[in-house]
Amino acid sequence: MTDVAEIDIKAGATANGVKRVSILGSTGSVGCSTIRLIEEAPDAFDIAVLTAHSNATELAKQAKALDADIAVIADQDKYQELKDLLQGTSIEVAAGEDALIEAAAEPVDWTMSAIVGAAGLAPTLSSIKTGQVVALANKEALVCAGDIVMAEVAKKQAHLLPVDSEHNAIFQVFEQDQLSSIERIILTASGGPFHGKCHEFMAFVTPDQALAHPNWDMGAKISIDSATMMNKGLELIEAYHLFPVEKDQIDIIVHPQSVVHSMVEYGDGSVLAQMGSPDMRTPISYALGWPDRYSFKAERLDLAKISSLTFFEPDETLFPALRLAREALTAGGGAPAILNAANEIAVSAFLKRKIGFLEIATIVDKVLQASNFGILHNIDDVMAADAWARSKASSLI
Numbered sequence: 001m002t003d004v005a006e007i008d009i010k011a012g013a014t015a016n017g018v019k020r021v022s023i024l025g026s027t028g029s030v031g032c033s034t035i036r037l038i039e040e041a042p043d044a045f046d047i048a049v050l051t052a053h054s055n056a057t058e059l060a061k062q063a064k065a066l067d068a069d070i071a072v073i074a075d076q077d078k079y080q081e082l083k084d085l086l087q088g089t090s091i092e093v094a095a096g097e098d099a100l101i102e103a104a105a106e107p108v109d110w111t112m113s114a115i116v117g118a119a120g121l122a123p124t125l126s127s128i129k130t131g132q133v134v135a136l137a138n139k140e141a142l143v144c145a146g147d148i149v150m151a152e153v154a155k156k157q158a159h160l161l162p163v164d165s166e167h168n169a170i171f172q173v174f175e176q177d178q179l180s181s182i183e184r185i186i187l188t189a190s191g192g193p194f195h196g197k198c199h200e201f202m203a204f205v206t207p208d209q210a211l212a213h214p215n216w217d218m219g220a221k222i223s224i225d226s227a228t229m230m231n232k233g234l235e236l237i238e239a240y241h242l243f244p245v246e247k248d249q250i251d252i253i254v255h256p257q258s259v260v261h262s263m264v265e266y267g268d269g270s271v272l273a274q275m276g277s278p279d280m281r282t283p284i285s286y287a288l289g290w291p292d293r294y295s296f297k298a299e300r301l302d303l304a305k306i307s308s309l310t311f312f313e314p315d316e317t318l319f320p321a322l323r324l325a326r327e328a329l330t331a332g333g334g335a336p337a338i339l340n341a342a343n344e345i346a347v348s349a350f351l352k353r354k355i356g357f358l359e360i361a362t363i364v365d366k367v368l369q370a371s372n373f374g375i376l377h378n379i380d381d382v383m384a385a386d387a388w389a390r391s392k393a394s395s396l397i
């Protein structure tokens, strides 16, 4: 592993050469934003691994443009297509879940974990096990296996850098040496496209309406999670695992402008916040450059133009997913993994128009109520809880 202290951020490279990078989920929203940053200083980076679920065309295009060493497609059926697309290049091609896990263990200086859902857990753990610097966008890995992931981070002395904008914000203002003075962390939530709407309105919203996030351009699953506010619930659980605070020291506040990305409150009444325009390249860039800062032409924050920042208490009656996530965090054990898996199934069903918007939280609630999973000791336990919840949720659709 490269000594991260040697990174020359202005050049985007390590002092002794280029920074070797893998991107898990390179064809997604976060993956593409990461690539856009890397393309600003292409000579400073050497791309080891790029991965995708099933979009062989896009993966091949990225692998060629960035001259990657390995391209992995999770969907085995797409192997030949990817192979054909990369014929005549020296790019190694692989397919399937095991290949993904193996490629994630490639020794590199920095890995972006940006696969969506619990599917990102095993590859993320694989990167962590090599003691790397892992930039974590894949919040679901921490939701379903937070204790296991964090134990592995400690054991391998890996660095897990939060990319989720809220957690990245907290990471930037969380003074580790002032731990005893930290009273709470405050996650901001945009409120999603249905902030201020009523129950009757939400009962009939379409996937297109739910996908239209007012501030952030993101993948489909997280966009729906933002609309139900399950995203903030998942982030609550994510924050609990990332930062040394108790469950009741994490608060949520709705802030529709998405300018204050989150805050840390100290015992002297000081509240430290990180602000910026809503652009995922800022937290990704922070993780890419860490422990220094990489400069790029992000849209600068113009507070006079924005003129007012507003804040509201979250409404857990209108957005029950938030309550369900807090209850799952309190219950512990397998509850967060079950919440996450049931939610993945319900969101997918909503996107396919098989259920209504409000049924997403109802299904998650029913699955949680039917579950009796205790402590998850290892990844096999997590996968068993995940599989049970998926099956239970599917039976309710």
Ligand code: NAD
Pocket: 024, 025, 026, 027, 028, 029, 030, 031, 051, 052, 053, 054, 055, 074, 114, 115, 116, 117, 119, 137, 138, 139, 140, 163, 164, 165, 216, 217, 218, 219, 220, 221, 222, 280
């Ligand atoms: P996305 O849907 O745009 O992209 C997901 C990526 O994962 C794609 O490359 C896809 O091919 C790959 N993938 C999907 N299913 C897979 C599977 N079963 N096996 C292997 N690969 C698979 O998602 P996104 O919006 O980029 O989000 C990625 C992660 O980052 C999520 O966990 C999300 O919650 C988190 N995140 C995203 C944003 C954002 O702005 N998009 C912000 C904060 C956190």
Ligand code: MG
Pocket: 164, 165, 166, 235
């Ligand atoms: Mg977020």
